[in-house]
Amino acid sequence: MCISAVSVNEVATAADTWSCLCQQFYKVCDKYVAEVDENPKATLESQLFKKGPVMAAVVNRVSLRLGLSLTFQKVEVMYDACRFYKAWNPSSDSAWCAVFTPSDLQVLEDWQDLEKYYTSGYGHAINYEMACPPLQDVIQYFSDMVDGRGGPKGIFYFTHSRAVITMMSRLGLYRDVAPLTHEHMDPDRHWRTSSHGIFATNLAFVLSSCGQDRWWVSVLMSEKVVSLDGCSSDRGCTWDEFLAAYGRYYRCDFDNICQASVQEEEPLSSAANRPEVVWATDVLRVLRTLAWWAGGLFT
Template sequence: KQGPEMRRVQEKIADRLRVPYCLITHDMTEAAFYACAYEFAINAVNSPWCQLFDEDDAKVMEYASDLREFWKRGYGHDINSKSSCILFHDLFSRLDKAANEIKSGQQVTEAVTVQVGHAETLLPLLTLLGFFKDSEALTSTNYATQTERSFRTSHMLPYAANLVLVLYDCGGSDLRLQPLLNEKPVAFSGLTGQQASMPLYQDVKEHYRELL
């Protein structure tokens, strides 16, 4: 809220409205931006609220949103991701069951599991899995160096965001796990090589052994 980029956005809004700078607060700026964003996303309407912002302003507002989510549900605090431990264990418990049935030659009894939640559920899980982790933490003072950041919630958590884990039986006890976020393949952090996007299931479990 106190970064120089955010203050400049507020000043530009005040200039456009021809009012004193002191009358435009961060909360007012955020409310106007979301009014613009929601009307555009839901109704495809370029509302009058959008006239208060230019592209540079929108990037600053996007960063402000990412900054909040980073510290509230992302990598900002270690405890944030721990809220997804139960979901994480349930996920791997189901995968283990399917893997054991495949190895024993049985028919998989639970071919598909669908669990529905909110972005507030998915983001801590993505964090626990190590996806979209940058080398530098997001702060209110390093906006200029974060333009190429991986942690970008508008890409990670759009409307109808979804995470899919597909267990493949490639024959000969060759079980592989492919993660897809919003129908696009992503790679497990820390697993490299040609099979990074579809590593051996056992390698994935070994990678997360401290959590399992």
């Protein structure tokens, strides 16, 4: 969710086309679709991690624990079931989580973090470069307020986690000094999607008037203030500091940023034909797989 607000008394909706660009820019960015979303090589690091000895050890341990010969795909389904059921009932223990040790779950989390790092994070520059429309929107509406032109008290966008995480990357949040790879997964890393990419994650930009033409910008991730590069305080920025750090994104040449390379061999699929993978679809996929697997697991 992309939010720019000083109050919740009024809610405004932008034009449909601009709202779509702010919410789902990753679906209409041809360069991102070609180089990342539809390119298996873009997630090579997570694939190498999945096929590596650390993940193989997890599969072996779970197999021994259950007395079965399991593949990674079946362990993945169990992991998804563990996460979904725990999300649905946080106060209850999921039976599917019982097959994993804490160290097993950590390895699986590392694999998921690598996947998100290269599809939504700092693994490829286009991931965060394309995320300028929401930030452009924030700067425009905040500028209107600061300059006395007025405007809506609140603007709310509802979207998927990919848009939210790429927006965080555009802001420089949760960036590690060394890139994440299948050989380097720092246990003390900042990039943890289990913290900043969870269900109901939201990103809020708040503009506050401090009187005498003084303005303050705060950014909150899931209702908690985060520090921004270029701010003198870890609680936010003065308006001048915010413009100095992020004002360049007001000129967001989205078409130029997202222009696909002419060397692409395969034509890009049209936006209308791109599959929309939503949370509900993922849940149904997991449950269908579980139902099929449970039917033949102990036969």
